[in-house]
Amino acid sequence: SQKIEQNSEALNIQEGKTATLTCNYTNYSPAYLQWYRQDPGRGPVFLLLIRENEKEKRKERLKVTFDTTLKQSLFHITASQPADSATYLCALPASNDYKLSFGAGTTVTVRA
Amino acid sequence: NAGVTQTPKFQVLKTGQSMTLQCAQDMNHEYMSWYRQDPGMGLRLIHYSVGAGITDQGEVPNGYNVSRSTTEDFPLRLLSAAPSQTSVYFCASSFKSNQPQHFGDGTRLSIL
Numbered sequence: 001s002q003k004i005e006q007n008s009e010a011l012n013i014q015e016g017k018t019a020t021l022t023c024n025y026t027n028y029s030p031a032y033l034q035w036y037r038q039d040p041g042r043g044p045v046f047l048l049l050i051r052e053n054e055k056e057k058r059k060e061r062l063k064v065t066f067d068t069t070l071k072q073s074l075f076h077i078t079a080s081q082p083a084d085s086a087t088y089l090c091a092l093p094a095s096n097d098y099k100l101s102f103g104a105g106t107t108v109t110v111r112a
Numbered sequence: 113n114a115g116v117t118q119t120p121k122f123q124v125l126k127t128g129q130s131m132t133l134q135c136a137q138d139m140n141h142e143y144m145s146w147y148r149q150d151p152g153m154g155l156r157l158i159h160y161s162v163g164a165g166i167t168d169q170g171e172v173p174n175g176y177n178v179s180r181s182t183t184e185d186f187p188l189r190l191l192s193a194a195p196s197q198t199s200v201y202f203c204a205s206s207f208k209s210n211q212p213q214h215f216g217d218g219t220r221l222s223i224l
Binding site: 100 | 116143145147152153154155156157160162168170171202204209210211212213214215216217218
């Protein structure tokens with residue numbers, strides 16, 4: 001099965017700085033990778049999906065990269081704001097495309 | 113739009129009791145799934161369904177049953193609750209398994 005590792009430590013950054021989160025996976029390379037945001041007491045909310053043939057994807061202040069050689073995705077939050085404080089999860093399909101596996105998440109705290 | 117609705121939001125059970133966690137979606141999604149989320153372990157897939165009448169096991173199916181008699185509903189049954197099943201349970205849905213998942217806000221279940 002796919003093993004997914006995200007930044008193990010919580011990330012604390014100053015408002016206005018860029019937060020960079022990593023998602024590393026083992027075994028086979030997935031056809032796509034997704035990123036979600038989760039606030040305390042709520043379910044995850046989808047942010048971005050990047051496919052294996054895409055190097056980079058952007059949405060407003062968010063940017064995702066996908067390096068299939070390194071088996072890694074980077075998630076960037078530029079010009080961070082306190083409202084960006086949350087836990088961010090990466091997800092990718094397991095060997096069976098019907099099964100989505102999630103990383104444990106990285107908690108980001110943005111200080112004003 | 114209601115999206116994905118989970119009930120109840122909170123539940124306390126005694127060991128050996130049974131119960132059903134309800135999940136309903138109003139987006140006509142074919143794919144539905146159940147996850148459990150435990151501290152430091154991320155979301156783990158319990159069962160999933162690719163359409164009415166079709167279900168399959170995920171990563172941690174033991175102790176749980178599901179059925180999918182309609183497109184809208186995907187209940188999760190605990191047959192004989194155990195303390196190890198104390199967790200937060202999330203239901204999710206999407207048009208297809210390889211598309212962004214829409215999550216409910218979870219059921220917080222404690223087994224005493």
